[in-house]
Every structure is written in structure tokens, then in C-alpha cells.
Amino acid sequence: MSDAEKGSVGVGLIGLGTIGTGVVKVLKQNADVIQQRLGFPLELVRVSDLDLETDRGVDLDGVTFDADSEALINDPDVDIVVELIGGFDVARRLILQSFEARKHVVTANKALLALHGAEIFGKAAQQGVDIAFEASVGGGIPILRSVREGLAANHIEALYGILNGTTNYVLTEMEATGEAFDVVLKRAQQLGYAEADPAVDVDGIDAAHKLTLLAGMSFGAQLTHKEVSTEGIRGLLPVDFEAAREMGYRIKLLGIAKLHRDGGRQRLEARVHPTLIPRSSLLANVDGVMNAVVVIGDAVGETLFYGPGAGEMPTASAVVADLMEIAREIRRGTAGRVAPLSYLPEVLERKPLVPLGELFGRFYLRFTALDRSGVLGHLTGVLGENEIGIESILQKGQGEAAQSESGGATGSVPVCVLTHPTREAAVRSALERIDELPDVTAPTRLLRIEERF
Amino acid sequence: MSDAEKGSVGVGLIGLGTIGTGVVKVLKQNADVIQQRLGFPLELVRVSDLDLETDRGVDLDGVTFDADSEALINDPDVDIVVELIGGFDVARRLILQSFEARKHVVTANKALLALHGAEIFGKAAQQGVDIAFEASVGGGIPILRSVREGLAANHIEALYGILNGTTNYVLTEMEATGEAFDVVLKRAQQLGYAEADPAVDVDGIDAAHKLTLLAGMSFGAQLTHKEVSTEGIRGLLPVDFEAAREMGYRIKLLGIAKLHRDGGRQRLEARVHPTLIPRSSLLANVDGVMNAVVVIGDAVGETLFYGPGAGEMPTASAVVADLMEIAREIRRGTAGRVAPLSYLPEVLERKPLVPLGELFGRFYLRFTALDRSGVLGHLTGVLGENEIGIESILQKGQGEAAQSESGGATGSVPVCVLTHPTREAAVRSALERIDELPDVTAPTRLLRIEERF
Structure with missing residues (x-):
């Protein structure tokens, strides 16, 4: 019996996790x-x-439930395969096997698509499946x-996304409580908002996966997440949230993608990092x-x-x-005709x-320097020599917490600076010199700012 | 030549306004x-x-441009008719003629669809067009x-929409500047955000049109905008914004629709009115x-x-x-198979x-009463007799502006009350008595509150 004549459309689900x-x-x-x-x-x-024992609290009466995902793919009653096991190798193999069996696939596997998207989309097209x-x-x-x-009728110009719930929870809590990253992360883990190994989330990798797919969809760009400049939220200090607030900003981990059109030449900006945005x-x-x-x-x-960016029912x-x-x-x-991107x-x-050095805008800089006279003059002197203007400076008092957290020597204090608009390359070269000054006791933290909202 | 074989799909546009x-x-x-x-x-x-003279700054080379919309509809090169003339009679006739000519239709005409949607959708289905x-x-x-x-996989439970840009501009400005409705409306008209005759916008009718379509799409409800309880933003005073702010709210004109499921019985809540929502x-x-x-x-x-809810390019x-x-x-x-709702x-x-009387929640009440001792006792007494608890009271000083704007007699002041959760019917019956008290010099204004965000 052909699909079109059947009363229902059959779904096969691989992966009975959350x-x-x-x-x-x-x-x-x-x-x-x-x-x-x-x-x-x-x-x-x-x-x-693979786990046939755990009670998930759902009724599978009348549904074939076993560990044989290949039999599922080849079951003639299955028209669409849902891949929800995650990861790379097995998921990739099962998806490609589904295509070969002329089955359409629905997946939530951003990691796989952000790396092997071109191959997977190509194979689907070749087999005429969605x-x-x-x-x-x-x-x-x-x-x-x-x-x-x-928004299909638009040239998409830019995307700015809060794409990871774990990091957004951590940032929200750090700002609200003034607590340190490690303390808040631990709480997030206890609440089930962060994994035992939080690296993929807190280092921005998950957001980069998602930005890769969004950018493909928005700009017609072939991209893998490895090309996305990615920086996570480790190393942010309570003082950063305090300073950002006083400067009129909040800190969010954003995935940002923009298409630059210089005449016929198109270049893509794609980056994930903690960003100051207007409060x-x-x-x-x-x-x-x-x-x-x-x-x-x-x-x-x-x-x-x-x-909601995650969770059982929203997803x-x-x-x-x-x-x-x-x-x-x-x-x-008419299935098999949707262009995936x-x-x-x-x-x-x-x-x-677009290299990060070309970015133009204000920057937030948190210096860690010895709390003695003349230090501020040295910092601003080097910035001035690189033609970087200063819009505001916040010098936080002799904070024990600040100095130890930021890795500075005893007697160090954070100095938070908001620059006038400039090129990131100029800031980077100033920081290279500044971080070698004898008064500067820990590497300077640079945070980018996006004003257009 | 059949549609499917042609190189392009042809569009005919009726109405070359904004x-x-x-x-x-x-x-x-x-x-x-x-x-x-x-x-x-x-x-x-x-x-x-109809206007072939005005220069709209667009190039219509190679496009047939005349005043004959019926010829457009029957032009074999036109596959899809775009109706953008608005209004009721002519637009309705042209849309129905398009269907008869087996042309698909795209329209922005919420007023027409909110009233004649059932007829128009029925005719489209009958002719097999979209x-x-x-x-x-x-x-x-x-x-x-x-x-x-x-969101097609969901039972939609509720909608809350800021659906009209004109009124949202007026409310935003009234709150920001403390100016009176008339002053801000005039500015909105000068800026082109409000029509010369602003009634459809400020009286909530445009929002009711849109809510009608949204509710149809969300709940599978057949509805006309005439069934939507509709209250506009006229009569709001600067003191309302001030009091709302102090109580932790802002005032927005919301279109609200909820589906009530009492067993197998479904009832629809559909209303448009200024609403206090958490700041x-x-x-x-x-x-x-x-x-x-x-x-x-x-x-x-x-x-x-x-x-953006309006404007040339977003629309x-x-x-x-x-x-x-x-x-x-x-x-x-496969055209002609989309279910419009x-x-x-x-x-x-x-x-x-669902009748408004059944609504349950906090209410904001602005009384206008003579500024003399004992008045507050009378007001709260009647509320108490109707078992309406008071969460907070703000009594604004002897404001000349307030008394004249609210229509109260000389010596009147506004008294703003936030009630404990109660039924609207109870509040209404209390207000009937209160508005007859000799100390009360103008009708009490009731504003509803939505807390769930």
C-alpha cells in the first residue's frame, strides 16, 4: 500500500530518552x-x-518496542524516522540508513548537523527524502x-541569539546574586540545568552548533561550527556584571551572525561569546x-x-x-522537496x-592591576598610543574576592573600561602590550558589545 | 500552458498604496x-x-498598470491576486471574483476576514484555491x-497580544511623558502613527479584528470580531500609568484569547482592553x-x-x-490545499x-471622589460588603489636572485601588453602588490585570 493511500502516517522513534x-x-x-x-x-x-527496562511513564501499548533500530528503519510501517539518540557516529549511520531505506528523518541533533550537515543534506536530496x-x-x-x-522574502542581515539555556541561567544568576561562576554552575547542575560535564554548554560549543544551522538557513551559507569563533562564559567575574550594569548593559552569551555585502562579495561574521547588550x-x-x-x-x-530552548515537552x-x-x-x-536550509x-x-580583528565597536576591558598610583596612567597611556578612546572607567576598591578570582597577585584590583568605538585589532595589540606591564598581574578580559537592538 | 510548466509564477496586485x-x-x-x-x-x-498618477517611486516597467482590477483577476498570466485595497464591499467582491477565476489570493485585510472570514474561506475551499x-x-x-x-502540535491554551502599533505608541508615550491622551494622540497623528480618524485603532477595533483571526488559527474557533469584548484606550489618565507603575505594572492594550476546557465543553474567552501586566x-x-x-x-x-506590526516594508x-x-x-x-485557519x-x-463577569483576578479601580474625610471609608465599605479585598490604595493629592480630566467635580481626586483576586461580576456590582455614592463625582474606571507572564 502506498503512503498516500494509508489512513495514517507511521512514525518510528529511535532514542527513548527525555x-x-x-x-x-x-x-x-x-x-x-x-x-x-x-x-x-x-x-x-x-x-x-538500548534501555528496555526503565519506566518512562508512557504507554507503549500497540507500539513495537525493542533495541533494534535497523529493523525500525526498515519496518514498512515506518514512514518517518525520528533520531533522538544524539552524538555523532551511530546517529549519522542511522540517519544515512534511513535515507537509503527512503525514510524521511526528523532529528534534534545539532552537533551532528553542525559538523556533517552538508553530507547529510546531500544524501537526503539524493534519495528524495526530507x-x-x-x-x-x-x-x-x-x-x-x-x-x-x-521571513523568506528578506535578505537576512543579522542574527543575535541566546541559544543555550544553561549558560543563560548561569549568567542570570551570577548577575542577580553576585555569586561566582563555580557556585552558580554547581547549583545549575543540582537543578538539572547543567550537565555533569558542562563543557559543551559553558564553553559555547552548543550555541555554536545552533548558530551554524541558523546561519545556513538565514544566509544560504555552508558552514561548520568549527569555523565559528567561540568563547564561553568561564572566567567571567561578579565585577563584570556589576560594571556592565553601571555602564547600562547586561551580559549574555550570544550567537551572532551577520552577512557583509561589499559589492558582489559576501562575507560572513559568525561568533559566539559573552556580549554586553543594552539593558x-x-x-x-x-x-x-x-x-x-x-x-x-x-x-x-x-x-x-x-x-523555552530545551526540555522534554518544548523540544x-x-x-x-x-x-x-x-x-x-x-x-x-510531494515529500522530499523541502530544501533543508x-x-x-x-x-x-x-x-x-570576517576575522574578529575587523569588528568595530565599543569594547569592555577588565584589567587586573596592582592598586598603586600611576597604574591607571600606564593603562590609559597604552590605550591612547593605540588611538583607543575611553568612554568610562570603573575602578573597584581593593576587593579580596576580585583579586583572587581574577588570578591577580595580592594587592591587585580590577579596572573596568568602556572604550569608544574602535577596531578589535587595535584593542588586541594594545592588550598585548598592557598585559606585559609589570603592574598588570593577570591577563585582561575583553568583552564585545552589541548596541543595535 | 499549465501553471506547473511555466517558468515563473505570476502575481497581480490590486491596490498600490503604502x-x-x-x-x-x-x-x-x-x-x-x-x-x-x-x-x-x-x-x-x-x-x-484607481490612482494612476501619483509617483510611488517604484519601477513598473514591463508591468501592466491600469485601473481595471477585474481584467487583472482574469488575466491568464496572473496566478495569485494580492488584495491590498482594504475595506469591505469592493475587497470582498474582488476576492470572490478571484476565487471564481481560480486565482489564489493573498490579503492583509483583517477587517474583512474578521467579519466575513467564514464565507471567504468557504468559497476558497469550494473553488480549490488558497x-x-x-x-x-x-x-x-x-x-x-x-x-x-x-506550534501545530500544541493545544494552544492562551494568547496575549499587543496587536496595534498606534495604541502601543500612545500608551508608551503617555507613560513616558505623563502627558494626556489627546496630546499624545495628536503627536501620533503628526508622526503618521495614527489616522486622522483614529477610532478603529484607539477603540480597540483593529486589535479585535486581529485577535479574531489569531483565535481562529489557534483554537479552531469560528468567531467574528463583533463577539470580542472590546474596550479601547480613551479615558486613560496619566494617574493610571503612575499608579500602575507604583503597583509594579505597565498598561498595554492587549488582545487576549483563552480556551476553557471544562470536560468536553469548550468555551472561548476573547477580549481586547487596556491591561495591567507585570513590569x-x-x-x-x-x-x-x-x-x-x-x-x-x-x-x-x-x-x-x-x-514591527505595521508599515510598508514589514507588511x-x-x-x-x-x-x-x-x-x-x-x-x-498542490495549491488549494492549505486550511486557512x-x-x-x-x-x-x-x-x-465566556462572559466577562466570570473573569477572576486582581482588578485596578480608579475612583474619582471628593477629597474629604470619610470618602475612603465609604468606598472600601462597599467593596468589603461585596467581599472584595484591597491589596493597595494610592490616593493622589488634590490634582487639578486629574480632577478635570476624569470629569470629576471641583475638589475631586483620583483614588487608585488594587483589589485582591475576585470575580469581575462582584466588582461590577460593587461599582454600580459606588458610582451612586454622593461623594463619587465620575464613573469609576476598571482595568483588568493579567499576571501570567
Whole structure:
């Protein structure tokens, strides 16, 4: 029986972890609304997971449940395979096997797509099947779909995203409580907001994965996350939040991508780092584990999309939206025609990246220097020689905490500076000299600032 | 030649006003990205408008431009008709004629759809053509598409929208400057943010139109805007903004819709009115002419969509997104299958409306009473007899401005009260008695409060 004639569209789910369990719940609990919108049911026919014992609190009656993901892929009742095991090798193999079996795939695996996207999208096109991955960026926020469809008539100019809930929680708490990074991270781990090994989140890698996919969708750019300049939130101190607040900013880990058009030449700016943004902006007021993405298009202007960036049910909401879209296409006999990155595959291209040194704007600098007369003069002297103007200086008193946390010697204090607009390259070369001054007892921390919101 | 074989999809535009001109600009200026996403061009083949003289600053070379909208509809090169003349009778006739000519329609005409939606959607289905109207709600924000596709797996529970830029500008300015409504409205008119006849905006009717469409899309509800309880922003005083601020709120004109499920019985809450919302919420920080909609789904939780709610280019961005979606379907041979309200037409149903009296929550009350001893006791006495608790009272001093603006007699002062949670019906019956007290010199103003953000 062909797909088009069947009463329902069959779903096979590989990976019954948190998100997978959420998908089962949404398919069951919201079967009514799914059918009222589609006109036919989405039927969960098969689930595979290595762990067949744990009780996930969901009813799998009538669903084949075993550890055999290859049998699932080849089950003729499965039209769409949902890959939710994460990771690289096994997930990649199962997705490619699904394509070979002419099965459409829905995945939340940003890490895999940010590295092997070109291969995976190419194979899907070759087999004439769809791959959808709304859940991989922004959890429940329909951000990829909004760029792909809702803003499709725009040249997208820039993206600014709070793309990682763990780091946004840590930053929000550090600012609210004045506590140190390690203290807040530990609490996040206890609350289940951070992994035991938090590196992928706190070092900005997860955000870079997501930015890679967003940039592909927005700019038609072929990119891997390894090309995204990535800097995490380790090393931020309570004094940074205090100084930022006094200067009118808040600190957020942003994924930023912009397309530079110099005549016919296009270059891509793609970076993840802690960023100072104006306190009054909406993005600055996105707190806790929530995510948000600002998208600026040449016709629409500034838009913002906000919602829960992770979690069982929000992420499942995005997975099932993808399932519904593909199922509708299957029933129409037109599946396999969606361009995964919205731009036609043949126009996707690698675009040269803009080096960080070219960035132009204000910078926040936190120097750590001995608290004695003349030090400020040395710092500002070197900045002046590099033609870097100073907009404001905040010198925090002899803080024991500050000096030890920042790694400065006894008697060191933080000096926080907001520069006038300048090139990052100029700042970098000034810092090279400054960090060699005898009064400077720890490397200077540079934070970038984005003003356009 | 069939649609599917043609190289491009042809667009006919009726109405070359502000938005129409924007559509021409987007189609021309962004032809490259449109083709890179679609794989074929969208070609503007014909424009009609009664005014053939005014120079709109757009190049119509190669485009048939005349006043004959019926010829446009019947032009075999026109596959999709864009209706941007607004209003009721003519627009309705042209849309229905387009359907009869088997042309798909894109429109921004919320007023028409909020009243005649059922007829228009029915006729489109009957003729097997599509009607799309993303531009009718939230300007450039892809909010309808997000509900229809991105959040399709959810039972939508509630919507809260700042849906009208004119009123949001006026409220933002009244709060920021302390100026009176009339003063700010006049400025909005000078800036082009308000019409010469501002009634449709300031009386909440435009927001009610948009809420009607959003509620249809979100809840599968058949509704006309006449059923939406609608109250505008006239009569708000500077003291209301001041009191709201001190109580921790800001005042926004919100369109609110919620689905109540009592067992199998569904009832719809749909209302537009000035609303106090917590200052710290994102929605409270949407300022000026911008729009935003909070959508709460049972799986996804809280999401928010923000952007410019009006204007030439943002609205054109939404119109062209609709054109692209329909054009893609035309080329696939699957056009005419989109359910305009996302739910299948056969499951759409009229749902009983929840009367305002049933609303439960805190209320803001501004009494206008003579400034003499014992008055406060009378007011609170009547509230107490109706079992309405008082959370806080702000009595503003003998303000000349306040008394004259609120219509109270000389010697009157405003008394602002925040109640404990209660039923609106109880408040209403207390107010009936209070407004008859001899000390009370003008009708009491009641404002509703929404806390869930």
C-alpha cells in the first residue's frame, strides 16, 4: 500500500530518552489536535532504545518496542524516522540508513548537523527524502521555520541569539546574586540545568552548533561550527556584571551572525561569546533557561522569537511540528522537496569569514592591576598610543574576592573600561602590550558589545 | 500552458498604496533571494489602482498598470491576486471574483476576514484555491504561520497580544511623558502613527479584528470580531500609568484569547482592553509601534513573537512570504490545499464565549471622589460588603489636572485601588453602588490585570 493511500502516517522513534519520551507524550496526548489540523493521524508504530527496562511513564501499548533500530528503519510501517539518540557516529549511520531505506528523518541533533550537515543534506536530496530539524535550535521556538518561511522574502542581515539555556541561567544568576561562576554552575547542575560535564554548554560549543544551522538557513551559507569563533562564559567575574550594569548593559552569551555585502562579495561574521547588550533591550531581559533569537531582515526590520530552548515537552513540540509537516507532504505525494536550509542546495556556498580583528565597536576591558598610583596612567597611556578612546572607567576598591578570582597577585584590583568605538585589532595589540606591564598581574578580559537592538 | 510548466509564477496586485508599493519593492529588490529559495521567479505581471498618477517611486516597467482590477483577476498570466485595497464591499467582491477565476489570493485585510472570514474561506475551499493573510496580523511578524505550523502540535491554551502599533505608541508615550491622551494622540497623528480618524485603532477595533483571526488559527474557533469584548484606550489618565507603575505594572492594550476546557465543553474567552501586566515581563517592555504576541501551548509552554506590526516594508515582507508559499504549491501542483485557519474546515466550530463577569483576578479601580474625610471609608465599605479585598490604595493629592480630566467635580481626586483576586461580576456590582455614592463625582474606571507572564 502506498503512503498516500494509508489512513495514517507511521512514525518510528529511535532514542527513548527525555526528548523521545516527550515525543511519545505529545503524539498521544495531542492526537486530537494533530488530526484536526492534518486530517489524518500520526501513528507511533515503533520505538527503539538500548534501555528496555526503565519506566518512562508512557504507554507503549500497540507500539513495537525493542533495541533494534535497523529493523525500525526498515519496518514498512515506518514512514518517518525520528533520531533522538544524539552524538555523532551511530546517529549519522542511522540517519544515512534511513535515507537509503527512503525514510524521511526528523532529528534534534545539532552537533551532528553542525559538523556533517552538508553530507547529510546531500544524501537526503539524493534519495528524495526530507530531513527536518526544528528541535535542534531554540527548543520549542519555531525559529528555523520562521526564517525559512515567515521571513523568506528578506535578505537576512543579522542574527543575535541566546541559544543555550544553561549558560543563560548561569549568567542570570551570577548577575542577580553576585555569586561566582563555580557556585552558580554547581547549583545549575543540582537543578538539572547543567550537565555533569558542562563543557559543551559553558564553553559555547552548543550555541555554536545552533548558530551554524541558523546561519545556513538565514544566509544560504555552508558552514561548520568549527569555523565559528567561540568563547564561553568561564572566567567571567561578579565585577563584570556589576560594571556592565553601571555602564547600562547586561551580559549574555550570544550567537551572532551577520552577512557583509561589499559589492558582489559576501562575507560572513559568525561568533559566539559573552556580549554586553543594552539593558533596555528585549534580548537583555530574556532570563533563566529561556532562549530568544533576534532576526533582522531588510524588509521586515527587527523581529524576536522567544521561548523555552530545551526540555522534554518544548523540544517534543518542535519534533512533532516537523513530523506533521512531513506527514502532510507524504499524503500529498510531494515529500522530499523541502530544501533543508531553505535556500536551494545549488546556491548554498561557503562564504569567507570576517576575522574578529575587523569588528568595530565599543569594547569592555577588565584589567587586573596592582592598586598603586600611576597604574591607571600606564593603562590609559597604552590605550591612547593605540588611538583607543575611553568612554568610562570603573575602578573597584581593593576587593579580596576580585583579586583572587581574577588570578591577580595580592594587592591587585580590577579596572573596568568602556572604550569608544574602535577596531578589535587595535584593542588586541594594545592588550598585548598592557598585559606585559609589570603592574598588570593577570591577563585582561575583553568583552564585545552589541548596541543595535 | 499549465501553471506547473511555466517558468515563473505570476502575481497581480490590486491596490498600490503604502503596502502595495512595499510589495513591489520587495519583489524587485529581493528577487534574488526569492528565486534562490524558491528555484523560480515570482513575477509581478499586473497592478491595478484607481490612482494612476501619483509617483510611488517604484519601477513598473514591463508591468501592466491600469485601473481595471477585474481584467487583472482574469488575466491568464496572473496566478495569485494580492488584495491590498482594504475595506469591505469592493475587497470582498474582488476576492470572490478571484476565487471564481481560480486565482489564489493573498490579503492583509483583517477587517474583512474578521467579519466575513467564514464565507471567504468557504468559497476558497469550494473553488480549490488558497487564501493567505499573514500580513493581516502582526505586520511583519510571522505569527499566523508560527501558530499554524511551528506550534501545530500544541493545544494552544492562551494568547496575549499587543496587536496595534498606534495604541502601543500612545500608551508608551503617555507613560513616558505623563502627558494626556489627546496630546499624545495628536503627536501620533503628526508622526503618521495614527489616522486622522483614529477610532478603529484607539477603540480597540483593529486589535479585535486581529485577535479574531489569531483565535481562529489557534483554537479552531469560528468567531467574528463583533463577539470580542472590546474596550479601547480613551479615558486613560496619566494617574493610571503612575499608579500602575507604583503597583509594579505597565498598561498595554492587549488582545487576549483563552480556551476553557471544562470536560468536553469548550468555551472561548476573547477580549481586547487596556491591561495591567507585570513590569518585568517581556510583553510589558514592547514599546512604541512594535507588536508582540505571547502564545502559550500545552507542550511548548510560553513563546513570544515580536516585530514591527505595521508599515510598508514589514507588511510587504509578510505578503511576499505568503506569495512564496502559494507559488511553491502551485509549482508542485498542490495549491488549494492549505486550511486557512490551520484546523480543517470541518472541525471549525462556534464556541460559546465566556462572559466577562466570570473573569477572576486582581482588578485596578480608579475612583474619582471628593477629597474629604470619610470618602475612603465609604468606598472600601462597599467593596468589603461585596467581599472584595484591597491589596493597595494610592490616593493622589488634590490634582487639578486629574480632577478635570476624569470629569470629576471641583475638589475631586483620583483614588487608585488594587483589589485582591475576585470575580469581575462582584466588582461590577460593587461599582454600580459606588458610582451612586454622593461623594463619587465620575464613573469609576476598571482595568483588568493579567499576571501570567
